[in-house]
Amino acid sequence: MDPASVPDVDPVSRGGAADHSVVDFSLGSNPEHPSGLAGVYESVLSTSRRYSLDDHSEFRVAAAEYVGCKPDEVVPAAGAIEALRLALGVTVSPGDTVATPEPCCGEYGREIELQGGTQVRAPRDEFLRTVDPEDHATVILGHPSHPTGEAYPTDELRAFLTECQWADTPVIVDESFLGFTRLPSTAGLDGVITLRSVTNVFGVPSLRAGFAAATGELYDKLSRARCTWVLSSPAVEVATYCLKQDEFLEATRDRTERERSRVTAELEVLGYETHSSDGPFVLFRADDVDSVLRETRRRGFALRDARCYRTFDSHVRMTLRRPHENDDLLDVLAEVG
Numbered sequence: 401m402d403p404a405s406v407p408d409v410d411p412v413s414r415g416g417a418a419d420h421s422v423v424d425f426s427l428g429s430n431p432e433h434p435s436g437l438a439g440v441y442e443s444v445l446s447t448s449r450r451y452s453l454d455d456h457s458e459f460r461v462a463a464a465e466y467v468g469c470k471p472d473e474v475v476p477a478a479g480a481i482e483a484l485r486l487a488l489g490v491t492v493s494p495g496d497t498v499a500t501p502e503p504c505c506g507e508y509g510r511e512i513e514l515q516g517g518t519q520v521r522a523p524r525d526e527f528l529r530t531v532d533p534e535d536h537a538t539v540i541l542g543h544p545s546h547p548t549g550e551a552y553p554t555d556e557l558r559a560f561l562t563e564c565q566w567a568d569t570p571v572i573v574d575e576s577f578l579g580f581t582r583l584p585s586t587a588g589l590d591g592v593i594t595l596r597s598v599t600n601v602f603g604v605p606s607l608r609a610g611f612a613a614a615t616g617e618l619y620d621k622l623s624r625a626r627c628t629w630v631l632s633s634p635a636v637e638v639a640t641y642c643l644k645q646d647e648f649l650e651a652t653r654d655r656t657e658r659e660r661s662r663v664t665a666e667l668e669v670l671g672y673e674t675h676s677s678d679g680p681f682v683l684f685r686a687d688d689v690d691s692v693l694r695e696t697r698r699r700g701f702a703l704r705d706a707r708c709y710r711t712f713d714s715h716v717r718m719t720l721r722r723p724h725e726n727d728d729l730l731d732v733l734a735e736v737g
Contacts, residue, residue, distance in 0.1 A: 422697065423725055425718040426704040428546070428577060428680065430652055431725070433603035434645040440638050447633035454629055459636050462643035463611050467575075467596060469588030475612045475622045476631050480576040480597040483612040485511050487572045487593040488538070490621035492517040496537035501527045503709035505546045512540075521710070528552065528560040533569035540572045544581065547709050547717050549677030551583055558589075565591035570618055576600055576610075579649065580656045580680040587613035593622065601652060602642040609639035656680050659720045666730050675715075683717045692716055695736040701729050 460471040477483035484507065492498060494516030500508050501524035509519045522531050524545055533539055544551040552560075564571045572593045573586045579601030587594040594613040599605045609631055614622055631639070660682060664674045667684050675683040683706060686692045693716065696703050706715035720726065 422700050422702045423721070423728070424702045425721060425725075425729060426702045427605065428719050429600050429605045430580075430603035430680070431721040432648075432652065434642055434648045437604070437638065437641070440641045441634065444634045444637040447637065456631060456636055459611075459631070459640045459643075462640045463596070463598075463613075464587075466579075466643045467585040467587035467594065467613060469585075469594075469613050469615075473588055473613050473615055473619055475614070475619065475626055476636075477595075477610050477612055477626070478630050478635075479599065479608045479610045480574060480595045481507055481511075482608075482630070483595045483610055484508070484540075484572065484574065485514070486622055486626055487595065487612055488512060488515050488517070490618070490625050491538040491570050491572070491593070493537065497535065499527075499531045499533075499536045499539045501540075501542060501545060503545075503547060503711050504540070504542055506708070508540050523711075524548070524550070528556050533564040533567040533571075536569060538570045538572060539564060540574065542574045542576075543583075543586070544577050544677070544679035544681075546574075546577070547681060547704070547706055547712075548675050548683050549577070549679035549681035550675075551578070551581065551678035554584060557586070561586065561589060561592055577679045577681075580653060581678055582653055583678070585613075588615060590615050591618070593618055598639040598642055601649070602645070604638065604642070607635055607638055609635045655723075656720055659723060659726055662723075663718075663720060663726050663730065667733070670730070670734050672733070680720050681717055682720065683712075683715055685714050686716050687714070689714055689716055692733070692736055696729065696732050699732045701732060 456476045459476060460474040463474045464471040477486060488511050492515040496517045497520045498512045498517050499520050499522060502521040512519045561571055570591055570593060574595045575585060576597040577600060586592045597610040599607045599609060612622055660677060663682055667674050673685040693703055693705055704717040706712045706717045
């Protein structure tokens with residue numbers, strides 16, 4: 401397939417405001433980052449002057465401990481999207497179908513089409529009950545879902561993964577935002593390719609570091625197909641450091657839980673209809689999306705226009721930030737809603 405014939409990802413789904421003078425609620429990234437990062441960047445400057453070893457052993461150990469799998473089940477990648485392309489490259493052939501929930505991020509469809517596959521959508525709320533894995537080459541799940549922030553109940557998810565394993569249909573589970581929660585990872589389960597971003601939860605989205613985790617034949621395929629030196633030495637060192645910051649993670653999860661509950665309640669008091677979430681997002685309905693986006697931007701806040709996601713025609717998404725920043729945005733939403 402000619403890549404030029406594949407529609408580009410909707411610009412809003414890339415995330416991030418180019419204007420750094422605004423407070424960015426559109427980017428799905430932690431507003432905080434671990435202390436000591438500047439020193440790590442400084443210390444690894446010299447390593448960028450030479451090639452590093454390609455096994456990334458320390459990174460693999462840290463990644464495995466982070467998600468609860470074995471180091472020899474970790475495949476380094478330059479972020480979750482690169483890991484997604486790698487996963488689809490070893491599971492999808494031209495003419496295959498891939499089941500995805502709806503709504504989901506635009507990158508899923510783009511990467512499926514680049515492999516010559518066809519995206520088959522099913523409503524997220526009914527996905528685990530209605531999708532027959534035998535009908536598809538592979539299945540992609542967002543856990544938590546993007547853009548709603550909903551996670552699948554653990555028991556229902558595990559039962560579906562078992563069904564897929566019986567059907568010999570690999571499942572790609574995008575856990576890019578699972579680090580904001582205390583939910584268990586799917587990493588290390590047979591028949592599953594787990595995608596992880598190191599950058600979102602640690603507040604360094606431009607680092608471009610992540611990994612896939614898989615077992616058995618799926619791991620062998622991923623390992624053979626991955627690019628050599630896919631991560632730079634600075635990215636490896638910084639990502640490895642971040643993955644070991646347990647106290648930072650716990651503080652982030654505590655703040656996310658508190659702010660999600662508080663912000664959701666405040667939005668509902670203001671008359672906004674909110675969507676349930678387990679992650680760092682709050683999705684809400686607005687009577688006039690254009691007005692909300694325009695007025696919040698004029699006041700110095702960037703929100704995500706969720707109308708780019710199929711099935712949402714009047715929704716806005718905000719990423720949870722620090723309490724005072726969330727309060728400032730709520731004050732503006734009280735005026736423009």
